[in-house]
Amino acid sequence: MIRRRGVSLDPTVQRGPTALRGRRGRRPSGFAIVSGVLAVAFAVLAIYPLSAVAVRAFFPGGQLNATVWEEVFAEPDLGQVLLNTLLVIVGSGGVAIVVGSVLAWINERTDAKLGLFSDALPMLPFLLPPIAGAIGWVLLLSPNAGLLNAMIRTAASWIGIDISSGPLDIYTWYGLLLVYGIYQVPLVFMMVSAGLRNLDASLEEQSRVCGTGPFKALFKVTLPALWPSIAGAGLLTTWTALGLYSVPAVIGTGARIDVLTTRIVNGLAFSYPPKYDVAIGLSVFMLGFVAIIWWIQTRVLRRNQHAAMGGKGQRATAVRLGRWRRPVQVGVVLYAVVTTVLPMCALIIVSLNGYWTSNIDWGGLSLDALRLAVFENVRTRTALENSLLLGVVGATVGILLAAVISLYISRARPRVGRAVDGAVKLPSTLANVVIAVGFVLAFAGPPIDLGGTILILFLAYLALYLPNGIVATDSAVAQIGRELPEASALSGAGELRTFLRIYLPLMLPGMIVGWALLFVRMVGDLTASAILAGTTNPVVGRQILETYQNGSFSLLAALATVLTVISTVVVVGVMVLSRSSSRWGKTARRVNTR
Template identity: 55%
Template sequence: MSPTSTLEGTTRSPAESGRPDPGPPLPPYRPGLITRLRRTSGFDLFSLTLAGILVALVCLPLVRVVVNMFYKDGRFTLEAIQRTLAIEDLGKMVLDTVVVVLASSVLAVVIGFLLAWANTRTDARFGLINEIFPYLPFLLPPIAGAVGWTMLLSPQAGLLNAWLRDILGLVGIPLESGPFDINSWYGLILVYTFYAVPYVYMNVSAAMQGLDASLEEASRLSGASAVKTLRRITLPALAPSIGAGFLLCTWFGFGMFSIAQIIGTPAGIDMIPVRIVKLLTFTYPPDEDLAIGLSAIVVVFVGLSYLVQYRILKNSRFGSIGGKATHHTVTALGVWRPVVRAGVLLYIGVSTVLPMFALFIVSLNGYWTPNIQWGSLSLDAFRVALFDDPKTQEAFGNSLTLGLVGGVIGILVAAVVSLYIAQHRSRATLGLDAAIKLPSAISNMVIAVGILLLLARPPFDLGGTWLILLLGYLALYLPQASIAADAAVATIGKELGEASGVAGARQWKTFLRVYLPLMIPGLVGGFALLFVRIIGDLTASAILSGTNNVVVGFRILEVFNGGSYATLAALSSVLVIVSALILVVVLWLSKRTGVARSH
């Protein structure tokens, strides 16, 4: 028997003290699930319900893809895999896709790193450009960018090619076509790279801003060269952010349809996303087995990218930099400062301004030709595209409505769920958060295929409806909404919510009167990204859109296939204008609400 201590300091057994032996201590009381649910407030139950809906919206399509891969008509089968492996040009298609995605991802890492270094660690940075740089690609949705580059660098009629031929002819170098061809390997990789760079830039620039430069300074003082310091100190510390950027680039590349279709297909470069869309949209009846099999290949390659990221994170602990306070020195470039600034401006001009210019010039000229009639530019193409074509009007109406509704629903739901997860940190809530962000780990193409398989058939029968597009967009772009909401929640401490509760306010009132107003600056930016991605989407639209729910992205693809280039440029230009206006207004509102909140 265990001894028992008394007030006199002596020790007696339970029997000697006249008390029964209490035995081993009882385990701590843990209420059951029903009891915990009864104790949960109405707002928390509402948050959990929303989280469950989001997880179902994200995970069930993926489950459906996996089930259809191995089960058909109630029996186990490998038919989808066998038919996929029997595709005659499967090897070439996989190789083409991998080469384009990996080459563009590596180039994006190099360019994104250099731009982040120039804009955060040197005196060549631009204050305004630093703020708008991550948003520049959203001003020019991928389908509009692909059209703009086609009009610039088509071998015969490309505007830039024609002007370059004129210049070369003046110095005695006559050319019949070219000198560049956008429908080529380097053209396709170039455009992919332009749209992948921001994923690297946003990750690396954020890491550089929080990186303590003390070890870098110590390395330089000890006699190490700048190159050795970069290799031994800076790159190991930035490895996780660089790996995350590379991973996002591959995710983007394997899910991109519009660039591959408009630039790669004429060049004979066969990409997996293009083949999936053809099998589901332009084949009758749709060949779902082959589409599912190709989707499985995409999942494998995205998984390999995650493995690379995991190895980087695992090894990066030896190169991490820590400390309570962080600071970084700004490198004075001296005579190289204007050169670096010119390089940054040149990149912005080439990647964004040039294709925008091509779209607007072709639209105003009325037809696609390098011989621009500068004195007779007009808005006729815009009038024909927007006011004389009922189908285009319907497409813009659907896209704008879906963008507004999807943006508002997505960001508000993400805000509620992110706040709940932040206030109830546990393995379960972290699992919910990971499930909601799952589409960022899977190609958009696979998610869209799963939405089609799940909702277009009985018992839902949503195929060709407005609702299937809304649900598809929400499933695809929930990670962005969730990340924006997480950032907005992170800026708010617990004290204000606790004070509201102490004052007697219920959770609903606390959310509406305290949390939501403080989160608005971050949520507004998240809404802008959702809106622009939805109205410019072609990946989900190409699979889920039909004659009864046509949207702008799919309408642009139809016009491109029909060869009406002025109308095509006008539609793309309007898409650029709408995206730019929304982003400008949102950034202005975000700054204004941020300033108001600070006062």
Template identity: 50%
Template sequence: MTATQTPPPTRPPRGPVPKPRLSRMPRKPSSFDTLTLVLAFTLIAIVCLPLLQVVIGMVWKDGEFTFEAIERTLALPDLWTLIWNTLVLVIASSVCAVVIGFLLAWVNQRTDARWGLLNDILPYLPFLLPPVAGAVGWIMLLSPTSGLLNVWIRDALSLFGVDLATGPFDIHTWYGLILVYTVYAVPYTYLNISAALESFDSSLEEASRLSGAGYLRTLRRVTLPALAPSVGAGFLLSTWFGFGMFSIAAIIGTPAQIDVIAVRIVNLLTFSYPPDEDLAIGLSAIVMVFVGLSYYIQFRILRSARFGSISGKSTQHNIIRLGPWRPVVRGLVLIYVLGSTVLPMIGLFLVALNGYWTPNIDWGGLSLDAFRSTLIHDPSAREALFNSLGLGIVGGFIGILAASFVSLYVQRRRTALGAGIDAAIKMPASISNMVIAVGILLLLGGDPFNLGGTWLILLIGYLALYLPQASIASDAAVAVVGKDLGEASTVSGARDWKTFLRIYAPLMLPGLIGAWALLFIRIVGDLTASAILSGTENVVLGFRILEVFNGGSYAELAALSSTLVLITGTVLLFVIILSKRFGVAKTQSAPRTRKARR
């Protein structure tokens, strides 16, 4: 027998293992990629060209280089009052929104006062009540003379010998305007701060308290510096919302003679003949400057962040036991939600069902007459409702489908081109809605397109304004699926279209349905773009509500606003039921999938 010698085992080489060199051969784009890139660049053009039109309009007119728009804007006699009013309103409401959003997030993430899933839903309830309907609801509640809540409070005070002729609250004041702005800005701040608290390791706070620092010092020296980027992002979103909000300022601020930039821009373009585009462009430029300043402040906050709070280890959340204060905190959260969302809804429905606005409600005579006369016998209201529903359905479908294609391309390719496309599509979130709407009107309203007041310009405007929300929601839907299933399908020889239809589309569908609902609600309840882009032949629901408000028909106003609330609530309920069914279907199909694999 011949002895065989086994070679000694080889030791692994020291140092880092060299990575295999990837092929640099360019990948031939598929038809799926080509369609996605066409959609992406179309969306980018819808977003960027209007902004470019505003910038060009400041220095170029009738083929000549001119500063007429800037000079006329600076010559406005009440310009500084206009700027001051806007800044006070936006900054005050944003600060209040940050404080309330932080407290709600802290209660939800750090205490035992939360109600589980209900606590996650409550801060977002103001989205159910579109701003135009919410502003009308608050007027019906807190108008100084005939506001329902004011009258009920006066009746209660009279039992104790306190007689008031008006009030005690007046919605047509600075504090009333700031209150309603704050209510609609809180969800933006809560979203950012709650996510940061969920990822923040509370052991850092515990270490600070063990070192002898009290709760307030720990909050000031540890918690707030770590959360500063998220607080700054929430403040930035609140200012973006405030500078672009038109409906609340028009409905509540105008009777109080509180004039802000957004309302003045709409008046110049919609309620002036001929439209004064120069002044509208100049005021839009001022808004762009202040939004840019907000971005600079957030950039400074990010640079001054002294330490990180998220590591590779799992985070620890020490829940604070509130003891006897637990029901008190829960009650305060419930009061906030009732006051911010439920009460305005009650005011709207009571006035609509009563048939006219009066504090003396005829409880036995409540009827649907106002809804019938408004939605059946008023052709303008009926047309506005159908136009809004059609734009919401079509715009939501187009927006979320295009955004899902782009999100899938960005996630699968991970290239500089994909990152640039993603950033460009999300750019409107950093610009005031008012500025984008003005740019779309300047670009498409006149020659050579002449789309002013048409259904198409409204659709383009809504897509430009709400693409960031669609893109963020579709990103989340794609992230749920991940890359492994798609890569396995590709390795198995399936083409991109088959992988999309058989793998990605079914798994992304629950998230995309929710994203469509969000887009639909935003489009149907929009007034910013509607007030600028809507025409007499294509009236939409938000603009019709503004017309009725100016005409003083309160029963019709309440009926239209209540209809808007019913539509958004029904769509949201439908989406929740559909999502649950998808969840049940996925749960039932999981054992079959595992059995098939075995």
């Protein structure tokens, strides 16, 4: 066997982590070329719109000048909009970090855990798309016609208290921050739960042996070690707050609280002529907010490097809550009911009633109102069909591309792999509205002229949500050992056949979960749809916004209900299918090892 610089030149010897890794000095296979081209193409798809925003912001007309910024600083109440955005980021993020961390600690460190329900309950808000949740909370807590307010007023009248309106009002700062926080809690819960599971529990045990109480150990040992996870959660909540348009559009508008997201989308989608320069300049401010939070996170990580855990850990001993165990369990269930079940019930009641009123005729509820509002309305039905088509095709194409790109990144040279991985995942670190603005500049006008087409929405959805699919497929690829791919290569199978017979069956459970995530995000998208959809390519997100502008809350409730039912059915079906595919993957592993 000939060796050069420690590398075997025998073609039968496998090198690298997988059998699909290309051999240096040999012509790459067709599969490797196609994988590389796809990876680079979608890296360009992610970066090109952002570069268009940067060029237009600082070099309009090809020359460096301040034309864009003159229009931006001429915007009315710009300082107040920036301050409102900062308050939303800090306020909702703080609420989400506190609530999500408490739920994670209850689930991971106490005896109040409810089994699988404890893992699932904090994630329930994901089943309710943000636009549906925002509308549901308006139907519940509007000061005059809110269903929950009406129930409170009725109960108060029974004890002789007369309340003319309210007492709760969703159109306030606390209402806005409440709904923002609800959709950020699941992200914090996942991050902090992962940090608690990875934390070496022996330090907590040693603290207790030294006489420290469980709650003092929480603040002295556990929380300092969790600062990196909490800082990461803070960055995620910032991205989420800047990316949400539905919540400030529905609740913030009623509360007269304007933020960057609503100012950008309204300037592009609901102004004539569209305010492109203002949208571009405000997008740069968004990038500045993300950069500041990212800088804070890096400082936290550097200061808390001593908290990194290593060596063999042990399972943490659950903190016994004693008489507080049942109340804590009831509180967790109540949280899920309040954040998800109540707004969903409000949507269903109003959609079945046909109009929004606090005096519900329970005997008159029927599916006729829902049918007339959604399925017999031509434009609404077209929008629903387009969204479902984009969701199915986009999720299918996206997850297959994500699988191929993940494999390419895993077998590429480290520097190339990191560069492509970072470029493809770049949109996940930015607000959706910034990417949507970039697509308007890059693809809506000449020479490409994709504005008002389904194709521009399809490409934007891929650029926005493909990183979510790649995260799922990255995990699936990482769990596959090298033995089966190497055995396939030694038996003479090509790279494409190895991918189809080995990788694809074993990656299928993770790909199914990733497909569901892509489908739900694409069908329920509001930000990109508000900017890129038009009269010739209506989708549910744009239709919901137009319906909200017209003030038809019964149709809003009907659309949101249908959207939520579709998302729930898909998620539940995927959970069942994922378990079946796991058994299929195990069977494929046994068959291929014979």
